[in-house]
Amino acid sequence: MRRSGVRAARVAAVVVSTMVALLCGAAAPAVAATTRLGDDAVVDDYVGAFHPPGLAAAVLTPDGRTRFLLRGTDGRGEPVTEDTRFRIASMSKAFTSVAVMRLVDAGRVRLDQPVGELLPELDLGDPRSARMTLRYLLSHTSGLSNERYDEYALPVAGSTAEVVSDLRGVGLVAEPGTRFEYYNTNYVLAARVVERVTGQDVDTHLAEQVLAPLGMTSTTSTVRCDQQRSDLAPGHIGAFAVRVAVPELPGLCAGNGGVVSTVADMATWARFQTGDGTTASGRRLLTPESLRETHIAQPGAQGYGLGWREVPLPGTSPAVGHGGTLSTFTGDITLHGAGVAAVVLTNSGGAPSELTAALVAVAEGRVPAAATNPLTAVDLVLAGLATTVLLLGATGVWRARRWAVRHGRARWRLVTPVLTVVVGTALPFVVGASTGLTGWGAALYVTWLLPMTTVLAAALVVAGTAVLLARVSHLRWCRSDRPADA
Incomplete structure (x- = not known):
């Protein structure tokens, strides 16, 4: 499903607020700090609070070291390793952003180019759509909204081209660039732009032009979130400490949530993102300016960049990150300072941003907050x-x-x-x-x-x-x- 942590958070928030009312407004407990400073300790804290059947984490430090922390089993009962595949959900958006920015660097598109010039078949039936640009798509300020086109409705669209057709006449809810709404369809359209400009489907283009140069050989992407694969065990749903392996719900994830990866490959991705746009082999994938642009909060985007968002962490260095939530997988990536990063992949629900923040804190010598569920x-x-x-x-x-x-x-x-x-x-x-x-x-x-x-x-x-x-x-x-x- 093309879901982000926002959707799960909204569901939880509604129920939480209702339960708080039923409990007569009892105050929520304060978030405590743990005095245990090791990576293993904070991972065990998280596992004890959220009970993911399987978890894979990576911590990167400025000296080039990477530490992997592995727990539990996958949906087939096999132990989680550095090469166990997880759906990374909305963390996929940053991959689409890199694909677009490579086209920008090559002069094939402009970030502030109207989408209508690149997708002439897109007819929203709204004159304001002439001012909708690639930048607005990637920063979720396009003016498109779930109010007009329900991207969660069943049956779901089967391709990026079908979404373009479905959007005919839906209109905008705001002038492009003036309203932020986290909306996965923005990235479906960005993926469609990549397809139209390159003549390749977005999954093939990512594989050849982004993943292969980075050496992310165990990473692929799929059009459908629920597409079954022999190399991907199912994720889980559940409550308390009980988790049951189930199929992912139907959804179109092209460009917005379809990447399947491993913690080893995601560590490579994190190292690239904390660098200057070159790969580990020295090949330039993006200019430093284009890579930096993806991390910068865009005007009117409430701290959102181009596939990344600002993360409030202590210190003078800016932090960016992104979560990923499907119904059966969750994950998070956080980049902080020069070369410090943490990646967490799990095969069930949870709040992995808590763990990435804690792992970054440990890497920087700070006391992390205890995991709370x-x-x-x-x-x-x-x-x-x-x-x-x-x-x-x-x-x-x-x-x-x-x-x-x-x-x-x-x-x-x-x-x-x-x-x-x-x-x-x-x-x-x-x-x-x-x-x-x-x-x-x-x-x-x-x-x-x-x-x-x-x-x-x-x-x-x-x-x-x-x-x-x-x-x-x-x-x-x-x-x-x-x-x-x-």
């Missing part, structure tokens, strides 16, 4: 609510006969279990809608990203249905000729 409390509340609902349902079934005797003439009271079923059925859709998701896609995404919400929804439906059937059955019994105490 707010979803643990949310899952506990949801589990408690689901248990309470089932207990109340069981009580309602047990007392259905007594209820029928007392309320046989007030059948409107059946509305309570009916409403319980309705609320349970609607819950995943409502939670999804509150984050901008619609339709069955909303229910699917919420189920994958926050499974305990669906457990609560199922408990409401089961309890409501059981009570309703029990009460209707006993109402029929009360209408028979048998005595009430028979």
Whole structure:
């Protein structure tokens, strides 16, 4: 799916805020600092808080050293190694950005060139689109919005060309360059530009013009996020410490989230990004100015660059990074100062930016913050609510006969279990809608990203249905000729 950490964060934020209200506004615990300063310690901290089945991390230092930290197993039960493949999700955007900037360096496109000149078939039906440039696409300030074109709707588009066709007449929500909205379709269009200019599909172009020169031989990319591959084990969903390997949800990831990589290759990528645009072999891939431009926050982009965003870390040196979130994989990369970087890849949900920040802190001699997982409390509340609902349902079934005797003439009271079923059925859709998701896609995404919400929804439906059937059955019994105490 073309998801970033933003989507998962919105889902979690809605549920977190609801649970906080249910808990009478109890204050969130303060983030503590850990006194354990080793890389292994902070990785173990994170694993203990988020329970990823498999994790691969790399820490780069200015002296050229790289330390790998590996934990757990992949979705097939094999131990995670430096060569285990993970989907890196939205961290893929920086690869598309490099592909575009190489075309800029070669004089084949201009960063401030109108997209309409490069994609004449793109007809948004809005005169403002004539001012939409490549820079605006890469910085998410194009004026395109999920309000007009739902990139999460099912069925998903199957190619970049299909997205261009689907965008016909959708219009913009703002003048290009004036409003930031993190929107994966921007990068689908950037990928389509690469395809039109080079005559290659974006995956082939990345492989030949970006990955091969860097020596990232174990890295590939796919058009679909859910494309199954023999060399890629499935990721996981779950709650608490329970994780289940499941397929990724359907989605178009061309240009915005389709890269599949290893921690060893991502360490190579991080080293390139902290350099001057040359590869380890000395080949120039980008000019220093173009590489630097990708890291610089763009006007009106709220700290977002071109495939990178500013990261608030202590110190005088700027930090940039990017997260990546699908429903079954999460990861993060953070670059700080001269040659300091951290990469984290996991095969389940989580908050890997916490770990990259902690690893960078250790590398720089600072005390890292302890890993904290707010979803643990949310899952506990949801589990408690689901248990309470089932207990109340069981009580309602047990007392259905007594209820029928007392309320046989007030059948409107059946509305309570009916409403319980309705609320349970609607819950995943409502939670999804509150984050901008619609339709069955909303229910699917919420189920994958926050499974305990669906457990609560199922408990409401089961309890409501059981009570309703029990009460209707006993109402029929009360209408028979048998005595009430028979």
